[in-house]
Amino acid sequence: MKHVLLKSAGDVSVEETTPPALNQGDILVEMKACGLCGTDLEKLHGRYVASQPVLGHEASGVVADMGDGVEGFNVGDRVFPHHHVPCYKCHFCRNGSETMCPHYRASNLDPGGFSEYFRVPAWNVKGGGVLKLPSNLSFEEASLIEPAACCMRSINRCDVSEDETVLVVGAGPIGVTHVQLLSLRGPKILVSDINSTRLQFAERSGASAVYDATKIDVPSKVREETGGIGADLVIVASGNAKAMIQALNSVRKGGKICLFGVPAKGTRLDYDFSDIFNSEVSIITSNAATEVETKATLKLMEEHRLDLLFLITHRFRLDEFEKAVETAKQGNCGKIVITP
Numbered sequence: 001m002k003h004v005l006l007k008s009a010g011d012v013s014v015e016e017t018t019p020p021a022l023n024q025g026d027i028l029v030e031m032k033a034c035g036l037c038g039t040d041l042e043k044l045h046g047r048y049v050a051s052q053p054v055l056g057h058e059a060s061g062v063v064a065d066m067g068d069g070v071e072g073f074n075v076g077d078r079v080f081p082h083h084h085v086p087c088y089k090c091h092f093c094r095n096g097s098e099t100m101c102p103h104y105r106a107s108n109l110d111p112g113g114f115s116e117y118f119r120v121p122a123w124n125v126k127g128g129g130v131l132k133l134p135s136n137l138s139f140e141e142a143s144l145i146e147p148a149a150c151c152m153r154s155i156n157r158c159d160v161s162e163d164e165t166v167l168v169v170g171a172g173p174i175g176v177t178h179v180q181l182l183s184l185r186g187p188k189i190l191v192s193d194i195n196s197t198r199l200q201f202a203e204r205s206g207a208s209a210v211y212d213a214t215k216i217d218v219p220s221k222v223r224e225e226t227g228g229i230g231a232d233l234v235i236v237a238s239g240n241a242k243a244m245i246q247a248l249n250s251v252r253k254g255g256k257i258c259l260f261g262v263p264a265k266g267t268r269l270d271y272d273f274s275d276i277f278n279s280e281v282s283i284i285t286s287n288a289a290t291e292v293e294t295k296a297t298l299k300l301m302e303e304h305r306l307d308l309l310f311l312i313t314h315r316f317r318l319d320e321f322e323k324a325v326e327t328a329k330q331g332n333c334g335k336i337v338i339t340p
Contacts, residue, residue, distance in 0.1 A: 001116040003114065003318075004055050004321050006043065006055050014319050014322075017111070019117040022065060024122060025069050025121075027063055027065075027066050027070060027073060027081070027125055028120075029062065030117055030340075031114075033139040033140045033142065033143040034056045034059040034113040034114055034339075035058030035059075035335060038239070040056065040057075041325065042265075054110075055114050057108075057113050058145075058147060060139045060140075061078075061079065062079070067122070073130070078135075078142075079133060080133060080145050082291060083124070083129075084108065084129075085107070085123060085124045085290075086104045087101055087127075088127075100287075114318065114338055116340050131298055133298075144177075144311070147174060149289035149290075150174075150260075150293070152293045152297055154260045154284075155178065155181055155185070155235075156293070157284055158256055158286075162187055165225070165226050166187045166233045167192065167222055167234045168190070168202070168207075168234075169238060170237035170240075171191050171198035172334075173334055175235075175237035175238070178237055180306055180307070180308065183206035187232075189208050190211065190222060192211040192246065201310075201311065209225060219246065230253070230255060232252060236261050237261050238261040239263040241269055241270075248276070253279045253281070254280045256281070256282045256283075259283065259285045308335075311334045311335040312334060312336075313336070314337070315339060316337075316339075317340065321338060
């Protein structure tokens with residue numbers, strides 16, 4: 001089978017190998033679609049600070065084989081397997097920090113989602129990490145479950161209400177997914193980006209106003225839009241330090257900032273943190289998602305309340321993986337999906 005192998009930072013290739021052997025309780029999935037995530041790009045360049053550098057986690061496919069003891073699944077089932085599953089028993093899990101669970105990143109898709117076949121560990125299967133897909137959901141749509149679930153978790157952590165004004169900094173696929181999920185809750189949504197095409201996606205998804213950060217001063221426009229107050233919540237859907245500064249300058253006194261985008265390892269922020277204290281700004285971070293959010297996201301997609309398929313602008317085969325990475329680096333694209 002073909003799979004993407006990360007040998008070292010910047011050194012990746014598509015190689016032939018044998019399908020992974022199954023242990024008791026494991027499932028073998030034939031990959032049908034896998035999204036290329038920003039964290040995959042960070043891992044490729046050695047700039048990702050969390051977990052082992054396994055590539056490909058936004059995968060969907062068909063159950064091809066099962067180890068002994070697997071219940072509730074059959075060969076041929078269409079599935080979305082979540083790559084990480086918490087224990088739900090430790091101190092972190094009991095206190096709402098499931099993605100900080102020591103077991104959460106202990107298992108992963110083997111050898112990763114960018115593979116013709118991959119193994120889903122028994123831990124993930126038993127923990128409810130494998131969801132069966134309804135017939136009305138395509139494999140490409142299912143590959144968007146994981147990133148959308150991560151966005152859902154960040155919004156849940158911020159406790160958004162319909163009378164608030166929310167600024168989303170960054171209108172890439174993650175930013176636009178936030179916009180669609182926020183639209184279901186009713187707040188006023190503002191979006192900023194440096195790419196006009198991406199801002200059009202944000203408008204299509206329900207943003208009240210969009211701002212091209214290359215042409216206007218976003219914090220000033222946000223305060224103008226809010227009667228001089230500032231945004232109640234700013235979601236930073238970018239790992240860029242400038243986006244974080246923009247958020248700090250756009251949030252109201254007593255407001256909240258959610259850092260969602262993954263900053264590169266070694267990122268430093270030049271900002272006077274006394275301003276945060278004096279303005280009583282709350283900084284919230286959100287990392288990954290659990291089965292609670294993946295199941296809720298799947299339900300929204302099944303009911304057609306969440307429509308993200310239009311975000312996919314490029315599709316590449318596994319043996320074109322390096323071309324897909326180069327396209328992502330150029331930045332003028334939406335979501336990239338890899339197929340066998």
